Each structure stands twice: as structure tokens, then as C-alpha cells.
Amino acid sequence: MSVSSRRRIGVGVLGCGNVGSALVGLLEEQRTVIAKRTGLELDVVRVAVRSASRDRNVVLADGVLTTDPASVVSDPGVDVVVELIGGIEPARELVSRALKLGKPVVTANKELLANYGADLYAAADTAGVDLLFEAAVGGGIPLIRPLRESLAAEPVRRVMGIVNGTTNYILSQMTEHGTGYHDALADAQSLGYAERDPTADVEGFDAGAKASIIATVAFGARVLAGSVYREGISGIGPDDIAHAQRLGYVIKLLAIAEQVGQVEGKPELAVRVHPAMVPGDHPLASVRDSFNAVFIEGDAVGELMLYGRGAGGRPTASAVLGDLIDAAGNRQRGTWTPIGTLGEAVICPIDDLESEYYINMEVLDRPGVLAAVAGVFGRHGVSIRSMEQEGLGDQARLVFITHEATERDVQATLGDLRELESVRGVPGLLRVISR
Numbered sequence: 001m002s003v004s005s006r007r008r009i010g011v012g013v014l015g016c017g018n019v020g021s022a023l024v025g026l027l028e029e030q031r032t033v034i035a036k037r038t039g040l041e042l043d044v045v046r047v048a049v050r051s052a053s054r055d056r057n058v059v060l061a062d063g064v065l066t067t068d069p070a071s072v073v074s075d076p077g078v079d080v081v082v083e084l085i086g087g088i089e090p091a092r093e094l095v096s097r098a099l100k101l102g103k104p105v106v107t108a109n110k111e112l113l114a115n116y117g118a119d120l121y122a123a124a125d126t127a128g129v130d131l132l133f134e135a136a137v138g139g140g141i142p143l144i145r146p147l148r149e150s151l152a153a154e155p156v157r158r159v160m161g162i163v164n165g166t167t168n169y170i171l172s173q174m175t176e177h178g179t180g181y182h183d184a185l186a187d188a189q190s191l192g193y194a195e196r197d198p199t200a201d202v203e204g205f206d207a208g209a210k211a212s213i214i215a216t217v218a219f220g221a222r223v224l225a226g227s228v229y230r231e232g233i234s235g236i237g238p239d240d241i242a243h244a245q246r247l248g249y250v251i252k253l254l255a256i257a258e259q260v261g262q263v264e265g266k267p268e269l270a271v272r273v274h275p276a277m278v279p280g281d282h283p284l285a286s287v288r289d290s291f292n293a294v295f296i297e298g299d300a301v302g303e304l305m306l307y308g309r310g311a312g313g314r315p316t317a318s319a320v321l322g323d324l325i326d327a328a329g330n331r332q333r334g335t336w337t338p339i340g341t342l343g344e345a346v347i348c349p350i351d352d353l354e355s356e357y358y359i360n361m362e363v364l365d366r367p368g369v370l371a372a373v374a375g376v377f378g379r380h381g382v383s384i385r386s387m388e389q390e391g392l393g394d395q396a397r398l399v400f401i402t403h404e405a406t407e408r409d410v411q412a413t414l415g416d417l418r419e420l421e422s423v424r425g426v427p428g429l430l431r432v433i434s435r
Contacts (some may be wrong), residue, residue, distance in 0.1 A: 009328040010045040012078035014069050014094060015085035016056060019108060019135070020047070022317035023082065023324075024058040030321070040328050046072040048085075073098045080327050082320060083107040092116055099123045099131065104327035104336065106320055108135035114209035114225035117216060121339045130336045132323035137163060137210045140315025141308040142322075143294055147217045148339065154298040156218045158258035160433075161294030162287050163210045165311040166194045166201035167233050167253040171275075172288040174241050175250060181236060193290050193311070203232035204273040207255045214294075215257035215271045221345035223257075229272035229350040236275055240428045243360060243399050247386075249277035250285040251430065260353070263346040270348040277358050277432045351408040356385065358401055359410075360428030361417065365396040369422045373398065376420070380413040381405070395424060401432060 011027070013020055027034075027042055035041055047060060048069035066072060073081055073094055081098040083105060085091055091112050098105050099120070107113070113120070113136055124131035134144045147156075162168050166188055173184040185202065188194040200206045208228040215223040233253050244251050254276045261268040278285045283305050287293040292310025297303050309315040330336050363369050370389075377384055383403040390397040402410070410429075417423050 007039055007332055008041040008043060009331070010075075010077045010079045011042055011082060011324065011328075012046040012048075012072040012075060012080070013044060013082045013084065014048045014072060014091075015083070016047050016049045016058070016065075017084070018313040019316045019320065020082075020084045021056050021058045022313035023084070023320050024060070026314070026317050026321050034325060038325060038329055040325065040332070042324065042328060045077050046075050048072045069094055070097070073101065073103070078103065079331060080104045080106065080324060082324060083109055084320070085109075086111065088112055088115065092120075095120060095131075096123060099127045099129060102127050102129055104130040104132070104331055106130075106132045106323040106327055108133065108316060108320055110136040110206070110209040110213060111225075114212040117213065118222045118342050121342065124336070125338045128336055130327040130330055131339075132327055132337070133213070134323050135316045135319035137213050138292060138294065138306065138308070138319070139165070139310035139312065140318050141292060141294065141306050141310055142319070143214075143306055144217055145322075146306070147214070147296075148337070151296070151298065151301065154301055156259075156296065156298050158256065158297045159214050159218050159294060160254055160256045160258075160284070160297075162252055162284060162292050163214075163255045163294065163310060164201055164207045164253060165290035165292055165309070166198065167207070168287065168292065169193050169290040170202070171233060171236070171251055171253065174236070174238065175245070176288070178238065180238065181234065202234050204230040204253065207253060207273040211255035211257055211271050211273050214255065215269055215345075216342065217339070218257060219259060219267055219269055219345065220340060221267055221269065221343045223269060223271055223345060223347070227271060227347045229274070231274035233275050237427065239360060239397075240358075240430065243358070243428070244277050244430075247277075247358075247401065248280045249432070250280055251275055252278050252284060252287070254278070254284070254433075260348050266344050266346050268346045268348050270350075270353055272350060272353075275430055277430050279433060282433065351411070352406060354404045354406050356402055356404055356432035356434060357410050358399070358428065358430040358432055359414070359426065361398050361400075361426040362392065362424040363396055363398055364422045364424065365391060365394055366422070369396075370398070372420055372422060373417065376413055376416045377402075380409045380416070382409050382413050404434075
């Protein structure tokens with residue numbers, strides 16, 4: 001393709017941190033390849049940063065850096081806006097402004113989309129421009145585009161996956177090396193996998209935001225972050241890890257979005273994040289370290305799994321760059337990729353969901369205790385699939401795996417068990433993914 005036939009696209013970047021600087025570097029590295037394959041010259045013309053004096057691992061021309069993000073959005077030389085500052089505000093205002101100006105937006109902002117995605121998708125469709133967000137969920141893993149395009153006509157039943165590299169790294173260290181939770185977390189922080197305040201990762205907020213986006217795209221219905229049931233991994237102990245291994249399972253923090261029924265013509269969706277015992281022969285069980293993977297189940301396609309690095313500057317920037325090329329090409333062609341009209345969904349409460357359960361409890365080791373415990377299970381209709389007993393001096397540890405039961409019945413069972421004089425504690429409860 002001749003130089004004269006190439007089309008120049010001005011790119012404005014909001015934020016030049018880990019991902020932003022990696023994006024600028026990738027754009028420069030791949031400039032010739034991008035131009036040859038697409039006919040597009042992608043030029044970074046404005047970059048908004050918090051501090052213009054901070055050293056960065058990128059080389060930018062004079063006048064490109066600014067501390068005024070609004071000026072990047074309004075600059076007539078900016079054709080496509082890339083939002084990488086994160087958080088709700090001012091990101092929401094800036095993205096909304098860019099869309100109103102008819103400028104496509106590429107974002108990696110999961111928090112923004114999980115809370116205000118429906119409004120922004122509608123604004124993009126009204127303006128007739130792209131709002132693309134591949135990097136918001138899977139980092140470097142292509143997930144959103146397959147759900148939006150390749151599987152657009154596929155009746156998706158369930159999307160289940162490991163979407164947080166920090167927690168997967170921590171659980172991998174606990175499983176493979178016997179590392180305690182706090183030591184594994186400190187290790188993750190030293191490697192840059194976890195923030196100084198790890199709450200968003202270890203308590204499931206990050207995965208919850210991603211689960212809401214996945215559910216929205218997979219089922220074409222509005223699902224807000226606040227609708228996602230959430231548990232983190234801070235309560236997982238070495239006993240839970242050991243019991244899981246002995247029983248043939250691996251503990252993973254899972255994000256799950258599935259359609260469980262219909263209510264008055266609306267899809268009934270169960271969307272949740274929690275640690276779970278995954279069978280050792282399930283594809284997700286072998287996903288270790290900081291890697292992520294998403295397992296998709298559909299009526300026609302069967303089972304698919306997408307695997308790769310879910311975080312990191314360059315992997316995430318790679319996903320952003322793919323969206324940027326799509327948005328730039330669509331702008332040149334005067335088209336865009338709409339997400340479609342989002343319907344209303346009924347969110348199934350966690351109490352109504354059925355699962356198998358792992359229950360770890362400590363009791364006094366004396367006659368009649370096991371019968372009393374079994375009686376509580378029976379009164380609530382929770383059937384025991386297997387039971388192990390381990391002596392602890394004058395106490396004993398009982399480990400149960402139940403048959404499928406509702407969350408409501410299991411929680412009621414635990415409540416009554418804790419009232420028994422012979423029960424010293426119920427430190428472990430995990431949902432079990434069926435084999």
C-alpha cells in the first residue's frame with residue numbers, strides 16, 4: 001500500500017500509566033505493520049497525565065503531554081479517544097463528552113462500565129460511533145469481541161472463569177507451595193500483581209465488576225455491579241486447600257454468569273463471584289499463577305475456553321490496540337459496532353441457587369455428635385454425599401461434601417449447626433463445581 005493511500009488517525013490518550021505507556025510503545029513498534037495491514041496511520045497527538053514532569057518510558061513529541069484531559073477530548077485533531085485513567089469520575093464525563101462529539105472511545109475501565117455501561121452504550125449508538133472495551137475484562141485475552149460478534153447468535157448458557165490474576169496467583173502459591181494466605185499476598189504485592197491496598201482483588205470487587213460486564217454482553221441485558229453476589233478469598237485457609245486436594249479439587253475464585261430461567265419473558269440470570277472447589281480434571285483447574293481463563297458454554301457451540309494473561313501493561317495494551325484499530329477503521333468507513341438494545345433481566349438471588357457444598361466443621365469428639373450433626377442436615381433437606389473425620393485430640397474435624405442443595409437450605413443448616421453445644425466452629429464453606 002502506497003504512503004499516499006494511507007489514512008491518518010489522530011489518537012488522544014487519557015492516562016499514561018502502566019497500560020497507557022505500553023500502548024504508546026506498541027503503537028510505535030507496530031506502526032509499519034498496522035499501516036501495511038490496515039492502511040491506517042495511528043498517531044498519538046495528545047496524552048493527558050496527572051503530572052507532566054514525571055519520567056515515563058515513552059518518547060512523545062513536544063506539546064503532546066497535557067494535564068487537562070478535557071482538552072484532549074475536545075481537540076479537533078483527536079479522532080479517537082482512549083480512556084485509561086480508571087475510576088468513575090472524571091472518566092464518565094470525559095467518555096460521555098467524546099461520544100457526544102462523535103468520537104469513538106476505547107476504554108479498559110471495568111468500574112465505569114460495570115456501573116454506567118448501559119448509558120454509555122446507548123450514547124455511543126445514538127452518536128453512531130464505537131465504544132470498545134476488550135481490555136476491561138480479560139486483559140490481553142480476547143473475550144468481549146467473541147461474545148459480541150462470533151457468538152452473537154449463540155444461545156449462551158453460562159460463562160464461568162478466572163478473571164483476576166492476583167487471586168489466582170495467591171491461590172496457586174497456597175496450593176502448590178503450601179504458602180500461607182498473608183505470605184502469598186505479600187509475595188503478589190512484591191511482584192506487582194497486587195496493589196498496596198488489595199481489597200478490590202482479594203474481596204472480589206474487581207472480579208464482580210468484570211462479571212457484570214460479561215453478563216451484560218453475553219445475555220444482552222443490563223447487569224450492574226451491585227447485582228453481583230460477591231465473596232473473596234481472604235477466608236480461605238490451609239485446611240481448605242489440603243481438603244480440596246485430597247478430595248480431587250482445586251480452589252479457584254470464579255466469576256459465573258448463567259441464565260437459570262425466564263420470568264415474565266425476561267431472562268433470569270445468576271451472576272456471582274466466589275471461591276469454589278473445581279474438579280481437578282476441569283480445564284479451569286490447571287490455570288495457575290497470574291493467568292486467567294474463561295469457560296463459555298453454549299447450546300450450539302458446546303464448550304469453549306479462552307486462556308492467557310489477564311493483566312499487565314503490554315497484554316492489556318495489546319487488547320486496547322486491537323480495539324483502537326477497529327475503532328479507527330470503522331470511523332474511516334463511517335460505521336460502528338453497536339452492542340445492541342439491552343433488555344431487562346431478573347437477577348436470581350444467591351439463596352435460590354443450587355450447588356454441591358464443601359463444609360468443614362470442628363466438633364467435640366464424643367458419642368452422639370455425628371448423629372446430631374446428621375440430624376441437622378436431614379431436617380433442612382441437605383443430603384450428604386461424602387464425609388471424612390479427622391481426630392484433633394479431644395475434638396474432631398468433620399468434612400462434608402453435599403449433594404445439590406439450595407443456598408438457603410445450606411445456610412439454615414449452618415445456622416443450626418452452630419447452635420449445637422458439640423460444635424466448636426464451622427470455618428469452611430465452599431461451593432463445589434459439579435464434575
